Amino acid sequence: MMRLKRFGVVVALGGLLLATQPWTPLQPALAQDSNASLHNQIDVLKAEMSQMQQKLQALQQQEQKNEERANVAAQAAQQAVAHTLPPNAPRVTESATHRFGLTSADGQNAIEFTGRLHLDTAWYLNTRSDLASARGDDLDSGINARRARIGVDGRFMGDWAYALIYDFGNTSDTLNINNYAAQNTKLQPAYATSYNSALSGLENAFITYNGFYNHGQKYPVAIDFGYLDVPSNLDEATSSNDIMFLERSSSQVVQTEFGGGDFRSAFGARSNNDRYWAGLYLTGPQSGALHTSCAATPTTEANSTSTSCPTPDQMALVTRATYQILQDQDYSLHVGVNNILDFTPRSSSNAESLQLYDRPELRVDPTIFLVTCGQASTPTTTGNTCKGINSKGADVLGFEFAGAVGHFYAQAEFYHYMVNQYLATGERFAPTLDFNGGYAEVSYSFGGTRHYLPSSGAYTGVIPEQPLSFNGGGWGALEIAARYSAVDLNDDSPGFGKLLSSTGGVEGGYQQTWSIGLNYYPNSNMRFMLDFLHVNVTNRLLPNSTTGALTLNGGVSFNAIAARTQINF
Numbered sequence: 001m002m003r004l005k006r007f008g009v010v011v012a013l014g015g016l017l018l019a020t021q022p023w024t025p026l027q028p029a030l031a032q033d034s035n036a037s038l039h040n041q042i043d044v045l046k047a048e049m050s051q052m053q054q055k056l057q058a059l060q061q062q063e064q065k066n067e068e069r070a071n072v073a074a075q076a077a078q079q080a081v082a083h084t085l086p087p088n089a090p091r092v093t094e095s096a097t098h099r100f101g102l103t104s105a106d107g108q109n110a111i112e113f114t115g116r117l118h119l120d121t122a123w124y125l126n127t128r129s130d131l132a133s134a135r136g137d138d139l140d141s142g143i144n145a146r147r148a149r150i151g152v153d154g155r156f157m158g159d160w161a162y163a164l165i166y167d168f169g170n171t172s173d174t175l176n177i178n179n180y181a182a183q184n185t186k187l188q189p190a191y192a193t194s195y196n197s198a199l200s201g202l203e204n205a206f207i208t209y210n211g212f213y214n215h216g217q218k219y220p221v222a223i224d225f226g227y228l229d230v231p232s233n234l235d236e237a238t239s240s241n242d243i244m245f246l247e248r249s250s251s252q253v254v255q256t257e258f259g260g261g262d263f264r265s266a267f268g269a270r271s272n273n274d275r276y277w278a279g280l281y282l283t284g285p286q287s288g289a290l291h292t293s294c295a296a297t298p299t300t301e302a303n304s305t306s307t308s309c310p311t312p313d314q315m316a317l318v319t320r321a322t323y324q325i326l327q328d329q330d331y332s333l334h335v336g337v338n339n340i341l342d343f344t345p346r347s348s349s350n351a352e353s354l355q356l357y358d359r360p361e362l363r364v365d366p367t368i369f370l371v372t373c374g375q376a377s378t379p380t381t382t383g384n385t386c387k388g389i390n391s392k393g394a395d396v397l398g399f400e401f402a403g404a405v406g407h408f409y410a411q412a413e414f415y416h417y418m419v420n421q422y423l424a425t426g427e428r429f430a431p432t433l434d435f436n437g438g439y440a441e442v443s444y445s446f447g448g449t450r451h452y453l454p455s456s457g458a459y460t461g462v463i464p465e466q467p468l469s470f471n472g473g474g475w476g477a478l479e480i481a482a483r484y485s486a487v488d489l490n491d492d493s494p495g496f497g498k499l500l501s502s503t504g505g506v507e508g509g510y511q512q513t514w515s516i517g518l519n520y521y522p523n524s525n526m527r528f529m530l531d532f533l534h535v536n537v538t539n540r541l542l543p544n545s546t547t548g549a550l551t552l553n554g555g556v557s558f559n560a561i562a563a564r565t566q567i568n569f
Contacts, residue, residue: 098525098569101154111154114165116241116568118147122364127558139365139558145169146363146564147240149203159211163228165204170363200288203263204228221271227287230268231279232260232318233338234400234413234458235439241568242450242461244411244441245517246531249485250358250370251437255415257356258340258396259283259316268318275327277336277457281318289314316342322400322457332452334402334459342394345419354391354419356435356489360535361513362560369537369556372435372489372508389433389506393420402459409450409459414438433506437487448477448521461527468522481517486510490539511537529564 090102093110101112124139151165206226213220231237235252256262260283268281322336345354357371372389395418402411417435443450448462466474489508517531538555 108158109154109156111152113150114153114163114569115150116147117149117566118145118169118240119565120144120146120246120364120562121564122362122560122562124365125559125561128556139367139560142364144364146246151204153204155210159209159214161208161210163204163206167201167203200263202227202287205287206266219271220273221269223269224281225267227263227265229262230256230260230264230266230281230283230318231270231320231456231458232256232340233320233398233415234322234334234336234402234411236261237320237456237458239456239458239461241527241566242459244443244479244481244519245361245483245515246529246562246564247361247363249413249437249439249441249483249487250361250511250513251415251439251485251487252413253358254356254417254435254437254487254489255338255340255396255398257354258342258345258394258417259314260318260340261286263287266318272454272457274454275324276322277454278321279319279457283314283316283318285314313344314342315344316340320457324452326403327452331405332403334400334452336400336457338398338400340396342391342396345389345391345394354389354394356417356508358487358511360511360537360558361485361515361533362562364562370487370489370509370511372506389419389421391419391421394418395420404450404452404459407445407449408442409445410440410442411459412438412440433491435487435489435491435508437485439483439485441481441483443479443481443517445477445479447475448479462519462521463524464521467524476520476522479517479519479521481515481519483515483517484513485515486512507539509537510539511535525567525569527564527566529566531560531562533560533562534558535560 090104090109093101093103093112095101095112099112099114101110103110121143123141127138146169147167148169149165149167151163153161153163153165155161204227206224206228208225209223213222229236233252233255235243235248236256253261260281263286265284265287266281268279268283270277270279272278318338318340320336320338322334324332324334326333342354355372357368359366359368360370396415397418398413398415400411400413403409415437417437419433419435421431421433445462447466448464450459450462452458453460462477462479464474464477466472466476468474468476488510489506490510491506512535514534515531517529519530520528522528534557536555536557
C-alpha cells in the first residue's frame, strides 16, 4: 500500500514538474517534419521543371524543323520563279497621282502612263460686231475636245528621264487651221492665211538628264532636249490641269509666240531649290512647223523682195528666274522675271516675219479677232490677206507675281512686246513696234488650297483636303475666281510695218476680257469648271466683205458661258 502511495506521489511530482517546464523538447521534431515537406516540394518542382525543359526543347526542335522546311520551300519557290522570270523583274507601281507603271527591281528604270482629257462646251451670247456683213451671223456655240493627250514618261538608269505625249485634241482648230479657215466663210477674209503653220499633235518628245539633282550637287541642274512645254512665264509653267480658267490669258499666249510655250523644240537647262527657280532655253520652231526655203517676201533691209532666207527656222532664247520671298505652310509670296529674245521670227509664209494673235480666251469657235498685220496684199473680191510683220528680231519682257494666304490666292503678269522691223527701200530707219499686255486673277477656295511647286516655279491647282467620298464623308473642294486681262497690239509708229498710209502703223486690236469662274474638285484627278466671259475688242482692222479693203476701228463685243469636264493622271 505504501508503495502505491509513494508511486502516486512520484507521478504527481513528475506531472507537476512537467507542467512547470517549457515545451521545448517537441520543437525539433516539428522542424524536421517541415524541412522534409519543403524538400519534397522542391523535388516535385524540379521534376516539373525538368519536364517543362524537355517539352521546351522538343518545341524548339520542332520549330527549327519547321523553319528548315519553310526555307526549303522558299528556295524551291525562288528557283521556280527564276525559271519563269528574267533577272531584275519589274513590279507594278502606282504614284501619288494614281499613275500606273512598271519599275525595275532596283528602281533605276521606270515607265508610267500619263494622260489628260479636257472636254469643253461653250455658248456665245449677245454678239455685237462691226463685221455683220462679213460674218453673216454670231459665233458658233458647240463642243470641243480641247486636250486629249496620252503618252508615257519615265526614267532610265536613274539619272535620265523621258516623255512621249501626243495630243489628239483640237483637230479642227489647230492641226490644219489654214484649211479650216479657208472653208469657214464666217472667218474674216483678211485672216484666211494669217495663222502660223499647222502644228502636229506631238506635244512632248524629250530627254532630260537629272544626274546633278540625284547626286546631291549644291546647285542642281537638269538638262532638257527635244519637244517640250518651255516654261517661259508663270502661267505657262502652271499645268493646264491647274490653271484657274479654261484658257490662259491672251497676253500670255502672245508672249509664247515669240519662242516659248507648248509643242516647242528646245535645248536648255533649269535649276531650283525650295525658294528659287531659274531656266535658260534655246528654242526653235514648234512641232509640225515649216522647214523649207523662204518665199518671195521681204527679208533684208536692202531688198524688200529678196527671196534669200539665211536662217529660215525660228530661233529664240528664253530665260526665266523666280524667287519665293515668303514661303510658309499658310502663306507665300512669289516674284519673277522672264524674257524671250527672238533672233529669227518666222511665219507660215516662210519669211522672217512675226505675227501675234489669239482667240478671245475661248477655243470652241476658232474665229480670231486679235491679230497683227504687217503687210497687206492687193484687195480682191475674195478678201485681203494679212501677213506677219517683216521683222529682223523681236523681244518680250515679262514680270510675274503671285501669293497665297490660307485659302486666298492671287496671280498677275505684265508683258512688254517689242518687234524690230526691216528697213524698206528708201527709208533711213525702221521704228521698233511696241505692244503691251497683262492680266490679274484671284481666287478663294473652300475645302482645299493651292500650293507652291518648286520643280516648276509655279503653283498647283486646288488640292482637296478631303476628296469626295460617301463612305468617308468628304466632299472635295470648291474655288471661285475672277480675272481681268488686256492686250494692246496697236502701234501707230510709221515705217515699213505700216498698213494703211504713211501716218498709219500696225493695228492688231485692243482686247479686254472680264472673267468669273467656279471650279469644283471632287479629287486631285478630276475637275469641273464653269466660266463666264465678257470680251471687248476695239481699234482693230476691218476688212470690207466686197472689196477686201482694210479700214480701222472695227470692233466686236460678246458674252460667253463655257464649261469643262476634266480628268488627268
